[in-house]
Amino acid sequence: MLQSAELRILYSDQIKFSTPVSSNSLLMSALTDVLGTGKNEDLISELSDDILVSILSLLPTKVATRTSLLSRRWRNLYKFISKIELSCHCLLGLSSADLNPHNSETIMNALDNFFRLRSTSKIRSFRLSCCLYESVTDRFEQFISSLELLGVEKIRIKCCCSQSISDLSFSCHLFSKMSSLKKFGLRNCSLQPSLGSHCNKSLRSIALMHVTVSDGAVECILSNCSSLQSLTMTRCHFSSKLSFCGPHLELNSLYIRECGGIEEIEIYASNLVVFEFWNLKLADLKFDHVPRLQSIFLYIFSENIVPFIFGRLAVDVPCLKSLNFVTMYDHFQESNKRMRTNMFNNLRRLDIDMRFVPESDLRLLTSILQSCPLLREFHLSATYWREGPPVEKQAIVFHSELRKMEISGFRGAEYEIEFALYILKSAINLEKMQISACFKVYWGVYEGPSSWFEMYAEPWTEKVRTKIRGKLQGQAVSKTAQLSLQHKPHSDD
DSSP states (O other), X not given: OOOHHHHHHHHHHHHHHHSOHHHHHHHHHHHHHHHOSOSSOOOGGGSOHHHHHHHHTTSOHHHHHHGGGSOTTTTTGGGGOSEEEEEHHHHHTOOTTOOSOOOHHHHHHHXXXXXXXXXXXXXXXXXXXXXXXXXXXXXXHHHHHHGGGGTOOEEEEESOSSSSOOOOEEEGGGGGGOTTOOEXXXXXXXXXXXXXXXXXSSOOEEEEEEEEEOTTHXXXXXXXXXXXXXXXXXXXXXOSEEEEEOTTOOOOEEEEESOBTOOEEEEEOTTOOEEEEEESSOOEEEXXXXXXXXEEEEEESSSOOHHHIIIIIHHHOTTOOEEEEEOSSOOSTTGGGTOOTTTTTTOOXXXXXXXXXXXXXXXXXXXXXXXXXXXXXXXXXXOOSBOOSOOOOOOOOOBSSOOEEEEESOOOOHHHHHHHHHHHHHBTTOOEEEEESSEEEEEEOSSSOOEEEEEOOOOOOHHHHHHHHXXXXXXXSOTTOEEEEEOSOGGGO
């Protein structure tokens, strides 16, 4: 039996080869805590198999499998790891620098061998990144079907170890083969519809990335996955029209990001709560029946979407509570004429990203507050390039619901300060105003939770900082208002 000190050396050598540095540090710290630091202590033998399997689960699958060579006791422990991650390099013993296409038949042989050794040990999560092409379609489908016996709950498949697109077609009928599956991700291949598929009642989340989605595939997913709650499609290819319709859809979150060719999106989903759309052009968004839709994010790269937002969108989605959009061109000079009092009568949170508007005057945004009478949080990301046309000073209109105002990308220009003063003097129940030099940017959803991040900007000089504080400090009409100024990135603290 190997002594604990020898085993630590073995782990250390293998981890350095296969695991990122951050994971290294965490894992070795955990192992040190468990194994102790005694030179001659054999603490490993005192640990239960369950604890050893938990330790192995922190290792890359390839490294965990190698521990079967340590001793008789370790021979089968790796088979009980519930999280499996495999790639061409892992299965074929190749260098991670080798990005050439690999033989699909050889990969399928290696997969079959790996899972044959595991017998019927349950797997909670399975991630595969391998070169899989049309020639192994039948074998791949048989393999996917066999995962049903292992009770897999989460699967992520990338059909090419590089960024190219495989010619493998994944059929929607495979969803019905996995009754325990709850979360599924597919990348770098095509998705085909299938007729007569059985219903999958367990699948909750599907994420597609770099997938060519054939006509009818989306409808097939929605009809056969009756419990689907979240659908994410990133950089996929579709026909010009997408339809998300059904009288009994459980779908509550829909994310469409940078998918070319879309001209129309029709949505009839009574349980939809969140909708996010990133695209080069604004598609014809038809919200036919979305009574529960509460949150929308829009980022259109080449069009001015402000007229759409303060026009048709306000009419189509009257119950909206959270709105987040990026405007590329609108200075709000003309859009103000379209805004009406109480347009978004239920809106509670508004996020506007104006980083790409070269001539913007924040004072024009005061009319937005009148369009959103119940607004509680207003988050604004802007940058000072140069001032636009002169704007008349806005008369103070009191806003009783606004509690939080956040302005990022603040440079201390006079019109920026005037806008901040307007908020301080009009929001009679304001609790916090936060002003920062850096931009706060929403990055949306890929295959995980949504995220915000801070973009670097030059810190304020001491003169600018003193100027901002001098003009804003003590100006709030709300007795509970707090003014917070962040003059440099959090990372510099």
